[in-house]
Amino acid sequence: MDSPTSTRYHRDVRAFIPAAAEVPGYLTMPAAHAAIWELAKAHLAVRNNDSHTLYAYGLARALVERVEGADTDVVLPAILLHDTGWSTVPDDQILDAIAPGGGRPDLVRHHELEGARIATQILTTLGHPKPVIDEVVAIIDGHDSRREAISLNDACVKDADKLWRVTPHGLTIVQQWFGLDHDEALRICSARVQPYLLTDAGRAMGLALAAVASIDQVPQRAGLV
Numbered sequence: 001m002d003s004p005t006s007t008r009y010h011r012d013v014r015a016f017i018p019a020a021a022e023v024p025g026y027l028t029m030p031a032a033h034a035a036i037w038e039l040a041k042a043h044l045a046v047r048n049n050d051s052h053t054l055y056a057y058g059l060a061r062a063l064v065e066r067v068e069g070a071d072t073d074v075v076l077p078a079i080l081l082h083d084t085g086w087s088t089v090p091d092d093q094i095l096d097a098i099a100p101g102g103g104r105p106d107l108v109r110h111h112e113l114e115g116a117r118i119a120t121q122i123l124t125t126l127g128h129p130k131p132v133i134d135e136v137v138a139i140i141d142g143h144d145s146r147r148e149a150i151s152l153n154d155a156c157v158k159d160a161d162k163l164w165r166v167t168p169h170g171l172t173i174v175q176q177w178f179g180l181d182h183d184e185a186l187r188i189c190s191a192r193v194q195p196y197l198l199t200d201a202g203r204a205m206g207l208a209l210a211a212v213a214s215i216d217q218v219p220q221r222a223g224l225v
């Protein structure tokens with residue numbers, strides 16, 4: 001984290017900095033979610049799924065604030081655990097599985113089923129209620145292969161998962177995975193995300209992320225601080 005090194009405007013504003021809890025959208029991870037993360041992270045340490053999961057979790061936290069009726073007790077464990085099944089797919093096959101233009105639907109299905117199994121184990125270990133576990137598992141089992149959402153909670157998980165691709169981190173990772181430049185990654189990701197978003201709030205977030213990424217690369221922006 002950068003620290004300010006000068007008071008360029010000769011004005012100390014620190015007295016006006018609000019407490020974190022008063023800042024809209026400011027996130028930390030509460031203990032219940034950190035406990036899930038601790039058990040999930042070993043299953044996510046393949047192909048950037050760990051950092052993908054953290055950003056998707058942040059997006060899900062923002063999304064459930066704006067989707068009336070969404071249940072955080074279901075959505076947030078589901079997003080933290082949705083991709084744990086990739087740990088059971090050989091590392092060198094994961095990019096084949098998710099590449100645009102075909103991919104490997106059998107491997108996508110495999111990671112959903114294995115993720116459902118791992119999520120059941122982790123949430124049972126942590127003592128989550130059976131109805132919550134059943135709903136989380138139903139969401140994970142189909143989170144990529146099933147285009148339609150089975151519930152509002154599922155729609156939130158699906159949207160948060162996809163929106164990651166248009167974040168600065170998602171675009172950087174997609175560039176590295178497929179050898180694309182920023183503009184190519186932005187076009188392929190936004191075009192593949194926006195039509196599939198299921199909530200109004202998710203669509204607004206997707207457009208905002210794509211707008212910021214677009215301005216990053218307009219020629220008028222070049223050379224400016």
Ligand SMILES: [Fe+2]
Nearest residue numbers: 082083143144
């Ligand atoms: Fe997935």
Ligand SMILES: [Fe+2]
Nearest residue numbers: 052082083161
């Ligand atoms: Fe994902």
